[in-house]
Amino acid sequence: MGILDTLRSVLGVRAETDAASAADPDALFGMSTAYVTMEANLGYGPAGAAALCFSSVDSTAFADAVDEVETILHAGKEETGTTFHRYEDDHGYHWVVLEDDDPEDLVTSVHFAADEFVEQEFGSRLLAAVFGFESKKNGRAYWVYSFRRGAYYPFCPSGDHERNNRTEFKLQSVLESELDVESDESYWYPLWPDSAGGHPWE
Incomplete structure (x- = not known):
């Protein structure tokens, strides 16, 4: 897992201090139109x-909440065919x-999972939702939703630990009317994978 330690400051402690709002899973539905655009x-x-x-937090209540999230996703799999797996990365963060x-199914499933954490009063443990895109010409791009900031930001990796800032700004300009894009670029944190070409969650 390639998330660097500074994720803790950008999406965790720092963002919690500078939090713009409480976690709002409904903001994830903005990705439904963003996919089309x-x-x-x-x-x-x-x-x-x-x-x-x-x-994570070491408590029975939190473990029960995670179990409930998995139950919901298992149930959703029967309807939508959305598969999932969960793991803990090298920095102690957990991923679903x-x-x-079907991008609509992905948005719905991520929302269900995030909403369950909020319902179980663990919304403060949510860090980010990450949606992946691919272009034959320009490679991969991601929209990252920071729950602590209540905003999206683009991430376009290019090569080994390099990013395509020009494309990121282009994504911002095109999607800012559909998504609440983070205005403070210091929060546009790069989520590097361990190996070149991998997704941030790999």
Whole structure:
């Protein structure tokens, strides 16, 4: 897992101090129209995967909440075919990774999972939701939703630990009317994978 230690300051402690609002899973539905715009206006198709990142707490109540999230996703799999798996990365963060060729199903499943954490009063443990896109010409791009900031930001990796800032700003300009994009670029944190070409959650 390639999330660097500074994720703790950007999406965790620092963002909690500078939090713009409480976690609002309903903001994730903005991605339903963003998927269409990304493909029609920018040539980025859905990557068929998205992920929810959260921090854990050592309590029975939290473990029960995570179990309930898995129960909901298992039930959803019967309806939508969305598959998922969960793991803990090297920095102690937990991920629910969802895969589905239908972007609407991905948005719905990520929302269900995030909403359950909020319902169980663990919304403060939510860090980010990450939605993947791919372009034959420009490679991969991601929209990251920071629950602590209540805003999205684009991340476009290019090569080994480099990012395509020009494309990120283009995504911002095209999608800012549909998504609440983070205005403070210091919060546009790069989520590097361990190996070149991998997703942030790999």
